[in-house]
Amino acid sequence: MFHVIFHAFGGIILRLLRYVGQLAFLAMETFESIRVAPLRWRLLLNQVAEIGFRSQLVVVVTGAFTGAVFTAQTYFQFHRLGMDSAVGAVVAVSMFRELGPVLTALMLSGRVGASIAAEIGTMKVTEQIEALRALGVHPIDYLIVPRVLALLISTPLLVAECIGLGIGAGYLVATKVLGVSRAYYMTNMLSFTTGRDIKMALIKGMAFAALIGFIACEEGLKTANGAAGVGRAPTQAVVIASLVILISNFFLSFFLNIFFPAGSY
Amino acid sequence: MIQVIGLHKALGDENVLCGIDLVVPEGGTLVVLGRSGSGKSVLLKHLVGLFQPDAGRVLVNGEDISGLKERQLGPIRKRVGILFQSGALFDSMSVGENLAFPLRESGMLDPELIQERVAEALGMVDLAGEEDKMPENLSGGMRKRVGLARTLVSRPACILYDEPTTGLDPIATDSINRLIRRLQKRLKSTSVVVTHDMKTAFHTADRIAFLHEGRIYFEGTVEELRASEDPILVNFIEGRSGESD
Numbered sequence: 001m002f003h004v005i006f007h008a009f010g011g012i013i014l015r016l017l018r019y020v021g022q023l024a025f026l027a028m029e030t031f032e033s034i035r036v037a038p039l040r041w042r043l044l045l046n047q048v049a050e051i052g053f054r055s056q057l058v059v060v061v062t063g064a065f066t067g068a069v070f071t072a073q074t075y076f077q078f079h080r081l082g083m084d085s086a087v088g089a090v091v092a093v094s095m096f097r098e099l100g101p102v103l104t105a106l107m108l109s110g111r112v113g114a115s116i117a118a119e120i121g122t123m124k125v126t127e128q129i130e131a132l133r134a135l136g137v138h139p140i141d142y143l144i145v146p147r148v149l150a151l152l153i154s155t156p157l158l159v160a161e162c163i164g165l166g167i168g169a170g171y172l173v174a175t176k177v178l179g180v181s182r183a184y185y186m187t188n189m190l191s192f193t194t195g196r197d198i199k200m201a202l203i204k205g206m207a208f209a210a211l212i213g214f215i216a217c218e219e220g221l222k223t224a225n226g227a228a229g230v231g232r233a234p235t236q237a238v239v240i241a242s243l244v245i246l247i248s249n250f251f252l253s254f255f256l257n258i259f260f261p262a263g264s265y
Numbered sequence: 266m267i268q269v270i271g272l273h274k275a276l277g278d279e280n281v282l283c284g285i286d287l288v289v290p291e292g293g294t295l296v297v298l299g300r301s302g303s304g305k306s307v308l309l310k311h312l313v314g315l316f317q318p319d320a321g322r323v324l325v326n327g328e329d330i331s332g333l334k335e336r337q338l339g340p341i342r343k344r345v346g347i348l349f350q351s352g353a354l355f356d357s358m359s360v361g362e363n364l365a366f367p368l369r370e371s372g373m374l375d376p377e378l379i380q381e382r383v384a385e386a387l388g389m390v391d392l393a394g395e396e397d398k399m400p401e402n403l404s405g406g407m408r409k410r411v412g413l414a415r416t417l418v419s420r421p422a423c424i425l426y427d428e429p430t431t432g433l434d435p436i437a438t439d440s441i442n443r444l445i446r447r448l449q450k451r452l453k454s455t456s457v458v459v460t461h462d463m464k465t466a467f468h469t470a471d472r473i474a475f476l477h478e479g480r481i482y483f484e485g486t487v488e489e490l491r492a493s494e495d496p497i498l499v500n501f502i503e504g505r506s507g508e509s510d
Binding site: 122127128131135 | 310313315336338339340342346350351353356366367371415419
């Protein structure tokens with residue numbers, strides 16, 4: 001019994017290590033390509049439009065409604081303690097440090113990660129990636145670099161948009177619907193929110209962008225077994241990227257808090 | 266000239282190629298025959314570095330390409346073109362864009378010159394004026410022709426054909442066979458054709474190699490193959506499985 005559990009657990013650890021190794025190898029090849037190969041600007045701009053510009057709706061709606069409902073729930077609890085004016089500070093710091101980056105990343109892993117994995121996966125099973133190689137074009141230069149760079153450029157901007165809309169919607173709900181004083185709300189929010197919170201949000205955004213990009217590309221590149229494989233690739237990409245975002249966020253929060261501690265002191 | 270020396274390759278647990286020795290003379294056409302799953306395509310992909318051998322060497326014009334990194338293979342791949350079994354057209358690009366792609370990637374920027382070369386390549390495969398069609402609107406035979414035109418547009422010194430007639434009707438098969446022969450006469454390029462279709466083999470080959478159980482079982486001219494009384498070769502040529510009803 002103990003042997004079976006040990007064996008199963010060991011298998012999971014080995015698979016995990018192998019996967020991390022594959023991602024690290026892909027990341028290494030991507031950064032090597034950025035260093036030595038000419039950048040395809042047209043492809044990069046297309047990907048920024050596809051990944052960044054066209055993801056705005058989902059990010060804006062997520063940010064605004066999360067900010068609004070989070071403000072309402074915080075108010076319902078704080079109101080009983082007579083701390084209405086602290087709602088703005090809690091919402092703003094939470095949006096910057098956790099909700100903005102994580103929700104944006106989760107939305108992107110669903111919209112963009114799935115699409116990248118499906119597109120590259122289809123190219124893999126229809127020999128289009130081999131055709132690229134046969135024509136002397138490195139698939140990392142042509143497919144991976146533009147997508148990963150576009151994610152690294154777009155995600156921090158989308159995180160900022162999500163946070164801005166979340167805080168804005170929270171402000172409207174607190175002051176127009178729940179009757180919190182505008183002056184106290186703004187004063188507390190501004191006094192508890194610092195540049196460190198903004199830096200933390202943007203660094204998390206960049207880290208999650210890299211994770212989504214490499215996981216989605218890796219799942220696409222290792223697609224096999226025809227249509228069934230192409231169907232599996234986006235699902236795998238979304239599930240793995242979402243779990244990795246949530247788990248890595250926990251460690252990132254602790255790590256980044258050393259350099260960018262919360263609060264106005 | 267392409268030379269394969271002691272090539273070994275395993276995929277998973279299966280030994281696909283077990284010590285292949287082969288020479289493709291310059292300007293000649295070698296047809297590699299063998300049953301489905303015998304490793305013909307795997308052998309072909311080694312010739313352009315798409316697979317790396319477990320052991321052995323592949324020499325292209327005297328240069329050993331086994332063990333070269335992906336970036337180092339770029340210049341060799343511009344000299345050795347391959348037609349994939351499915352055509353492997355980029356489905357997000359039109360026919361014209363598919364053909365212009367290798368030219369643009371090799372640094373050609375003049376749109377008029379690109380257009381001229383694309384039209385010339387499409388003319389060679391009897392598809393002049395089809396630049397604006399999308400791959401999804403092409404028949405199987407047309408896809409292969411466009412794939413071949415994309416290979417030809419870079420004017421490679423050597424052309425590799427992976428099952429050029431598989432999945433085509435007899436008329437389209439004959440048309441592709443004649444096209445391959447016509448191109449060989451016109452371009453004088455070195456060619457390797459991988460197929461299990463005897464009509465294609467007899468129509469296009471200068472020499473024939475028969476791949477069986479991971480090894481070159483026979484190598485010789487078309488006449489030598491026809492004259493062979495080896496039961497494995499005879500069964501293959503005549504399409505006999507040896508099973509009873």
